[in-house]
Amino acid sequence: MTEPEQPDLGEQPGTPPLARTTLDRAAHRRKDEAWLADAWTRGLVLVVDLAKGGRALVTDRPDDGVALILVPSSQAPDAAQEPWFLGVDAGGVPIWTVDAPVEATGDQRAATLREIGHLLDDRDAGLFTAAAALGNWHRSHGFSPRTGKPTTVVEAGWARADDEGQLMWPRTDPAMIVLVHDGVAGPAGRCLLGHNASWPTGADGVRRFSCLAGYVEPGESSEAAVVREVHEEVGIRLSSLHYVGSQSWPFPGSLMLGFHAVADPGQPFVLDPEEIDEAHWFTRDAIAKMIAGGYIDPESGVPMSLPMRSSIAFYLVEKWLRG
16 A cells, blocks of 8 residues: 655645645654564654653754654663654654653754744754654643543544543644734734733843734634634734734644734733733834844843744744735
């Protein structure tokens, strides 16, 4: 039986950094114990240290990117849990992941997906994102919520079963994230960013500003969640919105649904102090300086920055900036 042909999502322009992948997940193989046993012997393994924030070993590429270090299964460390099957790469090689400590040697270093996700190529971005999401789910679902008894890994890591055979599958929580802007083209255009009340100011005095975000509630569409969250957090009413794209954010298990929306900057802010303690409309020039790492608010004198480049928030902001 040949593997089903998979679309390559890595070459599409404008793809969020953690939405890129070339991995064939080969879900039809997850219950095929004979095939899995053979796939383990000829597979490669991504070791992720979930206890240390989800670090994996990487090495720098000549093009200023970063590559994951995968090892043959014969060299994989003994892991506390069974290996989890991620899928098959474009060359037909089975790829697995295990949760185990990592130790950097030579030109290797340990890094998290947050830190280097945007620097990975399409294959590695898909591998690390899937491994982090799957691993974080396993770490929080060792016991059945129905009986409280231990669960075991089944289906090559894509489900867990209790002692009565009841199955649990990896959970993904939908969340919306939106860049609100004024709809004005060119340098005069402005976008709305907020500082989350729970974010500490950096040791160098930098305050991070980002898009507004929140979980989609039961019985709610993602579009309705955008409208609700923006009004709840900053008191702004939107005049229009459109969907831009999505990516996994496996910290621990969200699917971020990204939007752009338009609003009138003349509306007064009404901040929810438990969520947003500061919000501003920023010009394209200010955003460009933030990306370059050199923006200081002219009124407060406080240096301000954007989220990490692996986040969909940065993607939404940069897409607007280039718009």
